[in-house]
Amino acid sequence: MSHAPRLAKLEDLNELVALENQCFDSDRISSRSFRYFLKKGQAQIWVCGAPINAYALLLFHRGTSLARIYSIAVSPDARGRGLAKALLEQLESAAVEHGTLFIRLEVKANNHAAIKLYEQLGYKPIRHLAHYYEDGFDGIRMEKPLMAHASRQAAKEIPFYGQTTDFTCGPAALMMAMKRLNPSQALHQIEELNLWREATTIFMTTGHGGTSPAGLALAAHRRGIAAEIWVSHEEPAFLDSVRNPDKRQIIESIDADFQQQCQRNGIPTQLGHFSLSDLGDAMARGRQILLIISTYRFNRKKEPHWVWIVSIDEQFVYINDPNIDPNDHREALDSVYLPVPRAQFEQAMKYGQKRFRAALLLSAQTK
Ligand SMILES: CC(C)(COP(=O)(O)OP(=O)(O)OC[C@H]1O[C@@H](n2cnc3c(N)ncnc32)[C@H](O)[C@@H]1OP(=O)(O)O)[C@@H](O)C(=O)NCCC(=O)NCCS
Structure with a gap:
């Protein structure tokens, strides 16, 4: 029997759903999701057999060098013949062609057959995921680097907190960085919301405002963390996203108050352009x-x-992205230690027509 996998087509949908139902009791991929993956360029489904008796689903993570094995299954009567291995090798070569640096996956902690399979192919555990599955079972995240890569820091033990509202990316990112500096830093929703209330400019384009660099710097300072602000423009961030003059006035007064408080507390602001290598230098100084x-x-x-x-x-910027968007099929830890090629990151580190840039540099010792 040929093991040669082929890319699935929309016509394969019913057979894929039947195989999924045969192989999994919970956390099944729905017909709707399969349809979405089959149509969407960021995913590839490879299958074996006619009728289909094995499939594997690879997701690419847009803008990053990460891919994820979202699912793999072989029908019970076709197991033990090397189909899963052939599929994984196929996914890996597709990922390499796509410029992927790491492949990650999650597996149930008690799925010994699958863990053995992944280990045999060189995947290593990088994180334990408590109660990760619908039925309460723990998961293990595994990773395989696809290209030789020298100075990689282990993704283990990097604090992660996912924002729980649309407007709290700033607080969530701050909590992770503060946790790095101070292991007793709390990572829970009340802390996230308190930080937002301290640091928000109240309005932005629509809905609630996000948090400004000065607001976050003050919140960090109150928690014993030294902060320094780098901004490209003097005016309040994103002021031009708000048309209503009353709202603009509120943003401006809050910003003026934040600036005064920063001055009073000795929080320095560096105004002007900064580059990715400036950020690299600051990190090398422990920020x-x-x-x-x-x-x-x-x-x-x-x-x-x-x-x-x-x-x-030299090649990548690794970020923890507090945003977990279920529509993008990105789950919490797929947002951890995301490798973004430097050139991509340089494009992403400025916002809007004015190319607004803002960074907050944090260190443990308050001066
Ligand atoms: C896990 C699964 C995909 C393996 O598929 P398969 O086609 O039988 O696997 P292969 O024949 O390619 O086996 C490759 C390697 O996997 C490991 N493996 C596979 N089945 C195993 C088992 N029952 N016990 C221990 N190791 C096993 C072995 O290391 C094997 O290599 P070997 O034959 O040299 O010993 C299949 O059992 C399955 O579909 N299970 C249900 C769905 C599932 O759990 N998916 C994974 C979700 S993360």
């Missing part, structure tokens, strides 16, 4: 960095978004 990026390259939405930079090397 934790929060940065506003435009999300366009990652989700095609042009939103300003705070992320925490975990590490920078």
Whole structure:
């Protein structure tokens, strides 16, 4: 029997759903989701057999060098013949062609057959995921680097907190960076919301406002973390996204008050252009960095978004992205230690026509 996998087509939908139902009791991929994956360019489904008796689903993570094995299954009567191995090898070569640096996946902690399979192919556990599955079972995240890569820091033990509202990326990113500096930092929703209330400019384009660099710097300072602000423009961030004059006036007064408080508390602001290599230098001096990026390259939405930079090397910027968008099939830890090629990141680190840039540099010792 030939093991040669082929790419699935929309006509394969019913057979894929039947196989899924045969192989999994919970966390099944629905017919609707399969349809979405089959049509969407960011995913590939490879299948074997006629009728289909094995499939594997690979998701690419837009704008990053990460891919994820979202699912793999072989029908019970076709197991033990090397189909899963053939599919995984196929996914890996598709990922390499796509420029992928790491493949990640999650597996149930008690799925010994699958864990053995992944280990045999060189996947290593990088994180334990408590109660990750619908039925309460723990999961294990595994990873395989696809290209030789020298200075990689282990993705283990990097704090992660996912924002629980649309407007709290800043607080969530700040909590992760503060946790790095101070292991007793709380990572829960009340802390996230308190930080937002301290740091928000109240309004932005529509809905609630996000958090400004000065507001976040003050919130960090109150928690014993030294903060320094780098901004490209003197005016309040995103003021021109708000047309209503009353709202603009509120944003301006809050900004003026934040600036005064920063001065009183000795929080320095450096005004002007800064580059990715400036951020790399600051990291080398032990600073934790929060940065506003435009999300366009990652989700095609042009939103300003705070992320925490975990590490920078010659090729990649690694970020923890507090946003977990279930529509993008990105789950919590897929947002951890995301490798973004430097050139992509340089494009993402400025926002809007004015190319607004803002970073917050944090360190443990308050001066
Ligand atoms: C896990 C699964 C995909 C393996 O498929 P398969 O086609 O039988 O696997 P292969 O024949 O390609 O086996 C490759 C390697 O996997 C490991 N493996 C596969 N089945 C195994 C089992 N029952 N026990 C222990 N190791 C096993 C072995 O290391 C094997 O290599 P070997 O034959 O040299 O010992 C299949 O059992 C399955 O579909 N299970 C249900 C769905 C599932 O759990 N999917 C994974 C979700 S993360």
